[in-house]
Amino acid sequence: MDGKIGSIKSYITGPGLQKLIAVGALIVLYIFFSIFGNHFLTGDTFVSILDSSYYIGFLAIGVTFVIITGGIDLSAGTVMVGSALIGGVAYNVWKLPIALCLVVIMVSAVLFGVFNGLLVGKLGLPPFIATLGTQFISLGYCSVIAKVQTQTYPSLTSPDGWFKQVFYKNHGFPMGAIWLIVFFIIAWILLNKTILGRYTYAIGSNEEAVELSGIKSSNWKVAVYIVNGVFCGLAGIIYAATYSSITPQTGNGQEMYAIAACVIGGTSLSGGIGSLSGTILGVFVISVLKTGLLSMGLPVQWQQVLIGVVVLLAVLMDVIRSKKAKKA
Amino acid sequence: MIAPGRNEVKKLGEQASEIILNMQNIDKKFPGVHALKQCKFSLKKGEVHALIGENGAGKSTLVKIMTGIYSEYDGEYTFCGKKVRFQNVKEARQAGISIVHQELNMMNDLTVAQNIFIGRESKGFFCNDKDINAKAEKLIRDFDIQVRPDELLKNLSVGKAQMVEIARAMSFESTKVLVLDEPTAALSEGEAEDLFKKIADLKARGISVVFISHRLGEIMRIADRVTVMRDGEYIDTLDIENCTTDDIIRLMVGREILEEPKQKNNVKPNAPVVLEVKNLRSSKIKNVSFQLKKGEILGFAGLVGAGRTEVMRLICGADRMESGEIIVNGKISKIKHPKDAIKNGIGYLSEDRKRYGLILGLPVGQNMVLPSYDKMSDMGFVNEKKCSSEAGKFIDKLKIKTPGEKQLVKNLSGGNQQKVVISKWLMKNIDIFIFDEPTRGIDVGARAEIYNLMDELAAAGKSIIMVSSDLTEILRMSDRIIVMCEGKVTGELDISNANQNDIMRLATKHEKEGH
Known part of the structure; x- marks a missing residue:
């Protein structure tokens, strides 16, 4: 009994703290915007909060895996948009059926994941540098394939528009939310119930000890970047379903929202610590901020300022906590 | 060129035998460890004084107090006739005591001159490489080191880098005592010879050298006196002229044996x-x-x-x-x-358990199972029940003191952590x-x-x-x-x-x- 109370206590003062604070922040923000925003507490606003969470949510889930291994992915945003762009080329230029185009998006994103994985896992490049390179490559190369033409996906009313109903909205019902929940559960099982998940945490905590336990950590890192690629691809599909027209040479900066969501949710950039539930909370904190400030009539730029402040506060809390832990 | 023989050097040293550094009743405790117990040490002007003892004997701690790295201790420390308590390395250096560490403290991407004069580049804000190169040149010539002042440190051999560090120590005009911490550990034979020549040279200039080494042969050759330490205690100081290597070895190991040694080889002859x-x-x-x-x-x-x-x-x-x-x-x-x-x-249990053996932030059970997940999972899914029952079995068998397999390994004592590592390999049938x-x-x-x-x-x-x-x-x-x-x-x-x-x-x- 004592042990249980003790472990709850140590959870709250330890890794759980940041998640609790994220929940608190979410509630406070919600109350704040309900009072000061216009029409914030409506179903429409709630749906638009969900809408702006989808693709960031998928990106953030993938990036969480990478960050827990002690890595980072700066290419997630450009890989997402770039893959959606190539999918658009497949539809408009190669005239493939829309279902195959979605497969093209997935294949493209997974290949970038393999590329990142090989650079980091096999060639030993620092993740920051490797994925920075991939960011530029995906930004440029996907635009080249699209001949720098904006790619348009079929509209909801056209025969090929069914994919929007599946991945975006079905008669006003937010389908993206369903997919996010489904893939959140799959990712959660992957991270918490499988060997891959165990090794993800273990590598982030102490890679040398993992190696000396006879595990080829390089292979597992490749696997983690591939998982990340899968989620970038899913994000790409949702992105295509949401926005219809994909502009070349965009997408950079989106990964920063994903990384920010992870950090707000308590995932440590030094690796070994993190959770998907925290990441999803972080995604919602960002979405609520975006939507809420809009409902207050503040210009978009204020969202960015506030997201920056929230990220800094979140990391500051992590720094203070680990300093305390070191003293104890 | 042949290094000066011992007797030649000795004559020079004997001209002045006043004691310039004296430490008495030095006592130092760390949490859980009594590192120095009422130790003493004295150093004469112009002598080479070796400090020897097994690992953990307290040599390093003593030297760190001598050179101002540790300022909290009990006991009396006099230098040049004055009572001192150096608060930091800078104070000790200004008083005239410099140390060259075993792991050289040099900046590999800077030049020889920049290394020697780091912190003293110029009086103003702007640096003048010409100026310090000229000063370094003089110093290098003075010490007869074969390097250029504008050479990058990373291009030097360990031996040369060490010479440069000694030159840096000597570039402080106040230096009277030079402490060398295992200087020959990383040197080739020729480089060691060079170093001994330099030490003889320093001695001739009236500098006192404290020389930490495990190598009895070189101590016999270059030292005037040797102080032996063991388990944080001062054992004895001997004149090299009147002792043999066997005397020193006997002093180094002569501790009371608390544990009975094993009597005989227990391995079956036909194993x-x-x-x-x-x-x-x-x-x-x-x-x-x-x-x-x-x-x-x-x-x-x-x-x-x-x-x-x-x-x-x-x-x-x-x-x-x-x-x-x-x-x-x-x-x-x-x-x-x-x-x-x-x-x-084959399973390896590292000397540095925390770094190589364990994943401190993970629970006891996960640490034990880490190499064995192939046996503990179905189709990639971890079989939690099997993991915890296996972990529980070893916690009981090895009597590991932990509230359970979910306890984080960092909260366990050293002995119990070691048992977790042993369990890890037992589970893997090593x-x-x-x-x-x-x-x-x-x-x-x-x-x-x-x-x-x-x-x-x-x-x-x-x-x-x-x-x-x-x-x-x-x-x-x-x-x-x-x-x-x-x-x-x-x-x-x-x-x-x-x-x-x-x-x-x-x-x-x-x-x-x-x-």
């Missing part, structure tokens, strides 16, 4: 060889060969830096060998990764255990438990290699003892005819001294 290592080589290892028998505890003795850990890391696949053969149960095994070693039944310093950082009570566990493993037919720098531990545990020095095996002893003096002699048997 098969489970591991044979032939001509193992790497950058630090020179032709190491040995055999390990089933049920044997093979002790690896030697001083820190003798290359024992390096040998073990090669065997367990953590580092790559240059050449050599590892034969497990009669079959040549290619070991390129720890995975291969484990497949051959046959050959390599224990590197098995009881480092473990208190006395838990130590006995670990010893019993190792004895039980050996009795159950497992084979053990035990690297230890603690001679009592070596004598308490081993059936056979291999002694290493500078990457080479210098001797092999059966427990029935092994003693501390013999081991220490082999452990300090440096070839370049021509014994």
Whole structure:
């Protein structure tokens, strides 16, 4: 009994703290915007909060895996948009059926994941540098394939528009939310119930000890970047379903929202610590901020300022906590 | 050119024998460790005074107090007739005491001159490389070092870099005492000769040198006096002229033996060889060969830096060998990764458990299961029930003190952490255990438990290699003892005819001294 109370206590003062604070922040923000925003507490606003969470949510889930291994992915945003762009080329230029185009998006994103994985896992490049390179490559190369033409996906009313109903909205019902929940559960099982998940945490905590336990950590890192690629691809599909027209040479900066969501949710950039539930909370904190400030009539730029402040506060809390832990 | 003989140098030193540095009743405690117990040390002007003792004898702590790195201690410290208590290295250096550390404190991407004058580049804000190059040039010529002032430090050999650091210490005009912490450890024979010439030169200028070394031969050659320390205590100071290496060895190891040494080799005479290592080589290892028998505890003795850990890391696949053969149960095994070693039944228990053995932020159970997930999962999904029941079994069997397998491993004591590592390998059905310093950082009570566990493993037919720098531990545990020095095996002893003096002699048997 004592042990249980003790472990709850140590959870709250330890890794759980940041998640609790994220929940608190979410509630406070919600109350704040309900009072000061216009029409914030409506179903429409709630749906638009969900809408702006989808693709960031998928990106953030993938990036969480990478960050827990002690890595980072700066290419997630450009890989997402770039893959959606190539999918658009497949539809408009190669005239493939829309279902195959979605497969093209997935294949493209997974290949970038393999590329990142090989650079980091096999060639030993620092993740920051490797994925920075991939960011530029995906930004440029996907635009080249699209001949720098904006790619348009079929509209909801056209025969090929069914994919929007599946991945975006079905008669006003937010389908993206369903997919996010489904893939959140799959990712959660992957991270918490499988060997891959165990090794993800273990590598982030102490890679040398993992190696000396006879595990080829390089292979597992490749696997983690591939998982990340899968989620970038899913994000790409949702992105295509949401926005219809994909502009070349965009997408950079989106990964920063994903990384920010992870950090707000308590995932440590030094690796070994993190959770998907925290990441999803972080995604919602960002979405609520975006939507809420809009409902207050503040210009978009204020969202960015506030997201920056929230990220800094979140990391500051992590720094203070680990300093305390070191003293104890 | 031949280095000045001892007698020549001595004559110069004897002209002035006033005591310039004196430490009395020095006592220093760290949490849990009494590092220095009422130690004393005195240094004459212009003498070379060697400080010797086993690892953990307290030499480093004493020197750190001497040079201002530690300012909190009990006792009296007088320098040049004045009572002093240096608050930091800078104060000590200004008073005239400089230290050259074993790991050189130099900036590899800066030039020789920039290194020498770091912190004193110029009086203003802008630096003038010409100016410091000229000053460095003078210093270098003065000390007869073959380097250019504008050469990058990373392009120098270890020996030259060390000379530069000595030159830096001497560039402070106030320097009267120079402390050299194991200066020859990384040097080639020729470089060591050069260093001895420099030391003789410093001595001739009236500088006193404190010389920490494990190498008895070089102490006999260049020192005037030697102070022996053991287990944080001052043992004796001898005049080199009136003593032999055997006298020094006797003082170094002459501790009371608390643990009864093992009486006889417990290995059955017909026990098969489970591991044979032939001509193992790497950058630090020179032709190491040995055999390990089933049920044997093979002790690896030697001083820190003798290359024992390096040998073990090669065997367990953590580092790559240059050449050599590892034969497990009669079959040549290619070991390129720890995975291969484990497949051959070899498990390594590192001296640095926290860094290489455990994942501190993960629970006890997950640490134990880490190498065995292939047996503990179905189709990639972890079988939690099986994991916790297996972990629970070993917690009971090895009497690990933890509230449960969910407890984070960092909250366990050192002894219990070691048991977690042992469980990890037992779960993986390891046959050959390599224990590197098995009881480092473990208190006395838990130590006995670990010893019993190792004895039980050996009795159950497992084979053990035990690297230890603690001679009592070596004598308490081993059936056979291999002694290493500078990457080479210098001797092999059966427990029935092994003693501390013999081991220490082999452990300090440096070839370049021509014994």
